[in-house]
Amino acid sequence: MAAQAQQSGATKSFTVIAQRESKKRVSVLQFQNDQGFDKSGLVSLARENNLKEYRSAYNIDSMPTTGAGSEFGREAKEEARRRKFGYIRKKYNSEAQPWLMQLGAEKTSKKFKGTRNGGILENASYFIFTKNKDGMFEATPVEEWYNFKPTVSYNNLNAEEAEEEFARRDKNLNMFNIMVRKRIKKEDEPEEDDKGKVKKEVKSKSLMLTEMEDWADLSDEDGTAGVGGNDSDSSINGTKVKGKKGKSKKKKEKDTDDEAVEDSDDGDMEAKQVDYMSDTSNSDSDMEGRADKSKYEEKGVEDEDGLRDIVVESDDEKDKKENDKKEATKAESDASSSSSDSDSDDPDRKDDEFTKAFLMTGSKKERGKSPVPRSTTPTTDDRKRKLQASPRSSSPLTKKIKQEPSDGKSLSVPSADARPVTPVSSSTSSASKEGLTEDAVRRYLSRKPMSSKDLYKLFKSKKLGLSNEEIVKRITNIMKKLSTTQQKIGGIIHFSLSN
Amino acid sequence: MADNKDGILDPHIPRVVESQLASKGVWLVKVPKYLAEKMKSASGEIGKIKTTMGSAGKPEVLFCLNENLKSSGDETTPTTHRFIMSAGFSQNLTVLTETDNGGLALEGKVIQRMECRPHGDQHYMKYKKHQVEESNKPKRYVMQIDKPVNTYKPVSNHAHLAEHEAKKKADGKRSRDDAEKVKEVLFKAFERHQYYTLRDLHNLTKQPVAHLKEVLHSICVYNKKAPHKNMYELKPEYRHYGAE
Numbered sequence: 001m002a003a004q005a006q007q008s009g010a011t012k013s014f015t016v017i018a019q020r021e022s023k024k025r026v027s028v029l030q031f032q033n034d035q036g037f038d039k040s041g042l043v044s045l046a047r048e049n050n051l052k053e054y055r056s057a058y059n060i061d062s063m064p065t066t067g068a069g070s071e072f073g074r075e076a077k078e079e080a081r082r083r084k085f086g087y088i089r090k091k092y093n094s095e096a097q098p099w100l101m102q103l104g105a106e107k108t109s110k111k112f113k114g115t116r117n118g119g120i121l122e123n124a125s126y127f128i129f130t131k132n133k134d135g136m137f138e139a140t141p142v143e144e145w146y147n148f149k150p151t152v153s154y155n156n157l158n159a160e161e162a163e164e165e166f167a168r169r170d171k172n173l174n175m176f177n178i179m180v181r182k183r184i185k186k187e188d189e190p191e192e193d194d195k196g197k198v199k200k201e202v203k204s205k206s207l208m209l210t211e212m213e214d215w216a217d218l219s220d221e222d223g224t225a226g227v228g229g230n231d232s233d234s235s236i237n238g239t240k241v242k243g244k245k246g247k248s249k250k251k252k253e254k255d256t257d258d259e260a261v262e263d264s265d266d267g268d269m270e271a272k273q274v275d276y277m278s279d280t281s282n283s284d285s286d287m288e289g290r291a292d293k294s295k296y297e298e299k300g301v302e303d304e305d306g307l308r309d310i311v312v313e314s315d316d317e318k319d320k321k322e323n324d325k326k327e328a329t330k331a332e333s334d335a336s337s338s339s340s341d342s343d344s345d346d347p348d349r350k351d352d353e354f355t356k357a358f359l360m361t362g363s364k365k366e367r368g369k370s371p372v373p374r375s376t377t378p379t380t381d382d383r384k385r386k387l388q389a390s391p392r393s394s395s396p397l398t399k400k401i402k403q404e405p406s407d408g409k410s411l412s413v414p415s416a417d418a419r420p421v422t423p424v425s426s427s428t429s430s431a432s433k434e435g436l437t438e439d440a441v442r443r444y445l446s447r448k449p450m451s452s453k454d455l456y457k458l459f460k461s462k463k464l465g466l467s468n469e470e471i472v473k474r475i476t477n478i479m480k481k482l483s484t485t486q487q488k489i490g491g492i493i494h495f496s497l498s499n
Numbered sequence: 500m501a502d503n504k505d506g507i508l509d510p511h512i513p514r515v516v517e518s519q520l521a522s523k524g525v526w527l528v529k530v531p532k533y534l535a536e537k538m539k540s541a542s543g544e545i546g547k548i549k550t551t552m553g554s555a556g557k558p559e560v561l562f563c564l565n566e567n568l569k570s571s572g573d574e575t576t577p578t579t580h581r582f583i584m585s586a587g588f589s590q591n592l593t594v595l596t597e598t599d600n601g602g603l604a605l606e607g608k609v610i611q612r613m614e615c616r617p618h619g620d621q622h623y624m625k626y627k628k629h630q631v632e633e634s635n636k637p638k639r640y641v642m643q644i645d646k647p648v649n650t651y652k653p654v655s656n657h658a659h660l661a662e663h664e665a666k667k668k669a670d671g672k673r674s675r676d677d678a679e680k681v682k683e684v685l686f687k688a689f690e691r692h693q694y695y696t697l698r699d700l701h702n703l704t705k706q707p708v709a710h711l712k713e714v715l716h717s718i719c720v721y722n723k724k725a726p727h728k729n730m731y732e733l734k735p736e737y738r739h740y741g742a743e
Contacts, residue, residue: 011549011550011551012549012550012551013547013548013549013550014547014548014549014550015544015546015547015548016544016545016546016547016548016562017543017544017545018538018541018542018543018544018545023598023599024596024597024598025596025597025598026594026595026596026597026606027594027595027596027597028527028592028593028594028595028609029592029593029594029595030590030591030592030593031591031592031593032591033589033590033591035591041518042515043515043516043518043521043605044513044514044515044516045513045514045516045595045603046510046511046512046513046514047510047511048511049511066691066692067691067692067693067740068693068740069693070691070692070693070694071692071693071694071695071727071730072688072691072692072694072695072696072699073699094509094510094511095510097510097511100513102513124529124530124532125529125530125532125535125539126527126528126529126530127527127528127530127535127538128525128526128527128528128594128606128607128609129525129526129527129528129548130523130525130526130606130607131525137548139528139538139545141535141538141539142527146595
């Protein structure tokens with residue numbers, strides 16, 4: 001049979017012959033498109049060894065076949081016994097097992113598993129047409145079709161591990177919070193002695209690890225200060241120290257409950273959180289508790305925001321509540337064995353709280369109500385002041401600042417000229433990222449005075465793909481860079497460019 | 500190679516695959532069943548492929564089945580088929596061949612996937628008609644027989660049984676060997692397995708059962724209970740393996 005590749009015009013003719021080596025079995029290996037063979041790689045194939053699986057599937061007990069414990073001719077007898085009942089077992093066919101392919105050398109090898117694709121050849125037959133040296137086509141029937149997939153290189157989680165991960169599913173990683181915590185921890189370490197017994201007590205009681213220590217520390221301070229009501233506080237609460245106080249607070253809360261629900265005052269929110277957290281702190285699972293907290297943290301932000309959106313109350317109402325709350329918090333601080341900072345609730349403090357909340361931790365709203373400009377309170381070392389226990393200066397505000405992201409030790413609350421000096425978070429946020437730039441903020445502020453809430457909403461509506469916290473953080477950073485002046489319009493602090 | 504001592508290949512041991520030809524381009528052609536059967540049964544020349552550059556710049560491939568293959572069965576089998584190329588073929592298909600002695604080789608990469616399709620002309624319709632008629636023919640039908648049907652009586656003495664009987668006879672009656680000799684055989688057997696039934700030992704030693712039982716009684720324990728019921732094992736003092 002000579003090659004008959006004769007050329008007649010545009011038509012070429014080739015002879016097709018049957019496969020010469022009839023003993024060859026041809027199979028097609030299908031790979032994912034981006035996978036497959038390199039040009040010069042070592043390829044090795046083996047059948048997967050499923051003998052064990054086969055044995056367990058057919059209930060073949062794995063008794064020793066020789067030596068101690070073995071019975072003579074056991075398998076044959078068993079087989080014969082089964083046959084008698086008309087049961088014929090499929091034999092293990094090693095040729096019917098999936099292929100295991102290894103590409104490349106040992107260390108850098110890629111591994112694939114090829115499973116038989118039975119369906120494709122069931123109702124159709126395929127032929128491979130290969131051109132041989134003589135210019136003829138060899139047609140070979142395809143007998144098997146294997147789909148190759150890369151084998152997974154990771155281990156699956158077992159039940160316990162999966163459970164653990166599942167408990168963590170709602171935990172939202174907030175880089176901002178993490179950085180804050182980290183910094184707080186750093187700050188706290190050298191001053192551990194100053195803090196003294198209180199912290200240690202908390203530690204010993206709560207038996208919690210790193211993060212929780214931070215929380216415990218913070219929550220303790222919060223409790224004594226009696227200030228809360230924004231998200232950072234909510235995340236902070238929930239140690240056992242708190243839990244003890246929970247009940248008395250609950251009672252107090254019930255007296256003022258209606259108003260408290262409507263109003264998003266500092267104290268009442270806190271009290272709620274305490275109630276909630278005390279529950280969780282009773283639950284023994286550390287992991288669960290953490291997950292809950294993180295969940296609650298977020299919710300706290302939103303809840304409060306929501307409340308603030310809805311409720312606009314007159315100042316006198318507020319004052320009334322303020323008084324209620326004052327009582328409550330005082331009772332608290334008495335009850336708590338921790339360092340007693342009496343709280344002096346004045347309206348401007350509350351205002352500060354909100355501003356702070358916005359500027360630092362990312363509760364987006366701001367509700368300045370007080371017409372009184374704040375006095376500068378240098379809080380370089382508030383812990384010292386705490387030791388002095390001067391009621392006025394160690395206002396909860398300063399306490400709060402300490403928890404907030406701060407650049408170094410020099411912190412200052414909003415000063416007399418009402419310009420917010422906000423702490424810079426160390427996580428260098430690229431403020432010049434799409435949309436949310438210094439220029440943009442400047443542009444907005446140059447048009448008209450705006451509250452931070454307005455700014456937040458503006459940038460939020462632009463859908464920059466940033467998280468709420470991220471936006472707030474960016475705005476905060478930018479506001480810090482710009483020289484702005486604050487003025488009250490309708491009881492809300494508005495910022496405008498000072499020059 | 501991954502041959503074990505019996506010369507039988509263990510497929511679970513990795514084999515190196517020859518991959519020199521891995522990048523050689525081949526066609527993968529889907530072939531209708533009737534054609535595939537003919538192609539599989541054929542040896543030597545199957546047919547011819549004719550390639551023409553079509554008017555639209557697309558190559559047209561025609562496959563003509565060999566005439567002698569066609570005439571083997573019915574007359575109507577279509578001979579000329581078109582190979583229709585699948586547009587935008589982007590699958591990653593490799594051809595692996597396996598020889599009987601376990602040699603593996605990659606023999607190409609599919610560069611074109613095609614479908615072999617007959618011309619839908621009158622000839623093909625005729626063929627299909629014939630095929631449908633064939634397949635619709637009932638498998639069982641009534642027919643008249645002119646001879647009485649032969650029925651056979653059952654037999655109990657089959658040929659292979661007779662053979663077995665003859666062999667038994669040739670062996671003769673089993674004679675009693677010396678007890679020591681029997682013991683030797685038994686010990687050897689018990690080295691391989693721990694438990695034997697009397698029947699197996701009887702076959703192994705080729706001793707009369709009564710004699711065998713006597714010997715067994717001296718060196719073996721008979722299990723009457725569950726895990727190895729009705730089986731003999733060596734007395735503990737004879738065992739070469741530790742107690743379980």
